[in-house]
Amino acid sequence: MAHSAMPLHQLVTASGTRVADELLDEFVSDLDDQTLRNLYEDMLIVRRIDAEATALQRQGQLALWPPLLGQEASQIGSVRALEHDDFIFPTYRENGVAYCRGASMGSVLGVWRGVSNSGWDPYELNMATPQIIIGSQTLHATGYAMGLVLDGKESLSLAYFGDGATSQGDVHEAMVFAASFQAPVVFFCQNNHWAISEPVGLQSHVPLAGRAPGYGIPSLQVDGNDVLAVLAATRWAAHRARTGGGPSFIEAVTYRMGAHTTADDPTRYRGVTELEEWGAKDPLTRMRTFLTNAGKLDDEAESAMAAKADAVAAELRAACINFPDPEPLSVFEHVYVDDHPILARQRDHYLAYLSLFEGSSPAAQGGAS
Structure with a gap:
């Protein structure tokens, strides 16, 4: 299958080596050692949250759970590029984003246990509750961004969606309106390669980011397992939005290492070699290697991070088990x-x-x- 050429922006390779990128470098030039460690800690905690929630579902404590294993860098890098007054419109998989936004463990799990119709207060976190209907949040984000322009605000909206959602009409309609009205919205596509059981190559013969320019929307394709590159790309898009540049489209090329949800059996549609290939590109491993080689991470810091992750997981489990029946x-x-x-x-x-x-x-x- 032929694909049109499009650069894949990257700052840290799969082996943990820092490389230069002419466009992205300036957007991470201010990061100090503690900020870099914080990004790694976020990913470590989010992976622990995901593993605990998956275990809770297998133990009958949750009705369903949408794993994000392998997509930690895409979620952490993008959300940490935003300001608090930027409004986020997620799918049902952005539980890492919700954690970074300050959502309590109970508010994350309630809907999956069936004791709540929603989750957190959207206006407390400046983040909408999880959207189950595929792609519709892009319309919500675009409408919100159009309202920001009318109100003279300098903040922005960001819509998360997966590769499968790009085949939905809502996403295309949202990009038409965003381009027409130069709305300050960031379209953030986590291309995890599988729309449930259908490979991304089946629905698009070109990179997904290559579609956006047809609407008049600048786009980037970024290594979605590289948290620094994702952070920089989202800062690039946020800067455009805040300075009157209008919408942007980011395709974070990542991989869903687990199931679509815990009701799915991915072994029925993908092979072991594919998992091995992407396992070698793990976002946590590469960031750990980068930090260790640069002398920015030691055993003491890692132990403290692991203890924090365990504490968050314990909080999550307690919140789940102790939910009162409605x-x-x-x-x-x-x-x-x-x-x-x-x-x-x-x-x-x-x-x-x-x-x-x-x-x-x-x-x-x-x-x-």
């Missing part, structure tokens, strides 16, 4: 701002259904209003 009638709350006759009728029917069970009564099942 009251049955709470499913009718927060559906409408005001009372609605159809919803009230459904609630009455549900009350009647609950009263059929032995030892149950409307009052015992949550009470009648």
